[in-house]
Amino acid sequence: MEQKDKPILLDVDGLSVSFATDRGPVRAVSDVSFRVHEGEILSIVGESGSGKSVTLLSLLGLHDRKTTQVQGAVSFRGQHLLDLPASRMRAIRGKEIGLISQDPMTALTPVYTIGWQIAEQIRAHEAISARAARKRAIELLGEVGLSNPGEAVDRYPHQLSGGMRQRAVIAMALSCNPALLVADEPTTALDVTVQAQVLDLILRLRKDFGSAIILITHDMGVVAEVADEVAVMYAGRIVERGRTEQLFSAPMHPYTWGLMASIPPLSGARLPRLRSIPGMPPTPETIPPGCGFAPRCAFVQPACAEPPPLHRAGDQAALCIIDDTERPALRRAALPLEETP
């Protein structure tokens, strides 16, 4: 794989995040490790409460320091982000790491024009005149496909449609040519046809700007279309990770199977029933000590009360007791409609 030859941009090792609550500390993210190579798209998939957004906010130092405790090591271009003083972290945020938020309706400050907000970010990191920053903002808005950037730059967020706002948010995240873009559910709030446009834009930008992207989403379809690498999160842990093609053609973890089987197909025969996962995802307070998925898993064994081992198959790995010999049969039972292309 050519990606493997590229240098590592971000290396997260053993990241754990706990919140202080009235009933003592609650662990929302446990022992999460992943790497992002330069120019690569890593997708973190999970349902609400899986810890995917928490992981991302603590990487950026955007968590509430009073109530949140972050452990582990995060190395970005050789700098240990978790140990950096706040002022050094600020210099990295927005300049080397850009954030794209989920809901473009609320991600922009309502009382300033989008040009002002983009220029504000540029001027926070570069000594540049207001006029030059504005000119850059117009160029960026053109880059992200706004049809009339010279006019859009003076618009307020409420005067733009959802898709245009998300483009503006992306333009802002790109404004300082970041090496890493972090996108938290960037298309969830958008209509399908607009989502297609924005995904296309993200792929094009990766090509043009060469930024690596961490894409957080709950939508397996989005993952399949854009990601190079996938990490599936459940109950605060990465339960499976691997290259996208492998993960979709031979998923290893029962949760991944369940997630894929829960999505009704758009083509082929219609199923009489969907294969759903019984129960519901746990909240951080109710994550069981052993395997987090055990209470909902169809293949649960007594051994699942203990922390599950990590099984590897090439670049792919899963936190599950099921071993390589029994896995294919169980997978066929869980995912009967698995297509063989």
Added chain:
Amino acid sequence: MSAETSAATPLLSARTLTKNFTVGKTLKPGSGRTLHAVDAISLDVYPAETLGLVGESGSGKSTLGRCLTRLYDITSGQLTFDGADITKAGTAALKPVRRKMQMIFQDPSASLNPRRRIRDMLAEVLRVHSIREGAAVNARLEELMELVGLRREYLDRYPHEFSGGQRQRIGIARALAVEPKLIVADEPVSALDVSVQAQVVNLFGDLREKLNLTYVFIAHDLAVVRHVSTRVAVMYLGSIVETGETEALYSRPHHPYTEALLSAIPQPHNRGRRERILLQGEIPSPLSPPAGCKFSSRCPYARDICREVRPPLTAIASGREVACHFPLE
């Protein structure tokens, strides 16, 4: 119309149903503009079918749902339900209609009183419509809980003690309490996590079998609609652009918008193998829809006539209608 459906009488029937809203009205004479949220839609819902209503934001699908259940007053047109004209029915006349037609919403927690137990809330519904008396009430409540897959002990809990999926089940139980024939469900699963969404989708299917229900299922998720619906209507800017039996419509869309919509959905099985039709721009404001065909401003195949003459919804095959001058083959 296909042979079997044309023989049946529709349960719910809308003719040139229109719902306008006035926006930006001030004291100034002539101010305010008319928003045609539902623009002269004609539509039939047949007994025991599930009609999927799909569209993006601004398509008017939710407004149409609320007009069909008469939660909204109708601006013009005609609406018949179970043989009776309910276009102008008042509160009293609607009470018996509400027993036969119920609505389920996207966010059930907004419609659950946080200070009332599930038991009291459901019992009230039974009492208002005088459906059960005395001890039969409790038996019915337990039956309802069983129907929607909740434990009967949950009757004595408060809404905040439930998860999103469970709350949606309670919303369904409340709709079922009056033993309706027709349920209009507005985005009932879109707020739920994928794994829980599949459970609720299955519940809809089970209930249809068990209780012989008819659904109007409104959603933006085309995969879910394909799974639950027998027939689908695609909406764009307040109009229906295409209707058809589910499999036929999904496998061979005749309207360019349906085609683009289907191709826009990211699919796990289609990585790198699919030609996506990228529509330019976004849905125009319903305040100023394009002249002629409403989709003409984004349609890759639009010609001059499309920008001048609005195509009517016309039957082009059995059970298949499309509003396009140049329907796709």
Added chain:
Amino acid sequence: MVFAVLQRIGQMIFVMFGISALVFLIFFATPGSDPAARLAGRNASPETVEAVRKEFGFDRPLPVQYAIMMKRLFITQDLTSFVNRGYKIVPAVASAAPVTLSLVAGAAILWLIGGVFVGVVAALTRDSWIDRGLMALALIGVSMPVYWLGEVMNLVTQSRFHDTWLFSWVPALGYKPLLVDPVGWFKTLIIPWFTLAVLYIGIYGRVLRANLVEAYQEDFIRTARAKGLSPARVMIRHALRTSLIPFVTMFGLDFGVLVGGAALLTEVVFSLNGVGRLTYQALLNLDLPMILGTVMYASFFVVLANALVDVVYVLIDPRVRAD
């Protein structure tokens, strides 16, 4: 734009008409009360009562009475007090207005600065001892009745410590016109300003803190932080700027009501002959024309303040601007 202004003026006239009619009806059309008899005094002869009735037109139909009253109040401006015969209403209100305006405007500047300071510092140091201390002080400020605080201030500055270096500059109670004696104006008002402002600093500080804490939950604050902005810039340019919108509404209403006479207790305690004091005395004496005059004046300012809030809204919130 022109239409919006006209519409606003139309609303103002309508509100003032409604209020004046209501006040008029309460005092002049309540069954069992004969304004002429009350005017004429307790032991007046029927002839005197009749004469008074003629003079004020109380024998004519109600709408005519109302019209006469309004004409004398606004057009000829010669409506006189019932209690102090010959004392004209309009000049009395006009001379009291600058006193109230001076008091309220000065206090408003103090409380805006103080409220923003308390709110911002408390929100920045949320849940620390600074935050708790400020909130406790704010609560004390809100809980101290203004007449009590005023008397204490008077006690301290006018008698107990008046002879010390600290308060020897404080002049005797009363009002000095701004144009005649600017320094005296400032000196006499500084203690009343402070007294009136304490309550509002407490209220505004607490409200602003709550607004700011809420604003920090918003996505756009997360965006601002993710942009790498400094905490001060995130607070001032993003959180404070958007929290100002509810703040302005509150300020407009409070300011309008106070200028309209609600600063009555402060005026009484510091012997300032403002509109509040005028209203208070008119109410004590049931001086109907004076009550009518001051109520009209108050409603004018409340409506005006609301109109100004709307204008400021357009300036600070682009979302209410017409496209």
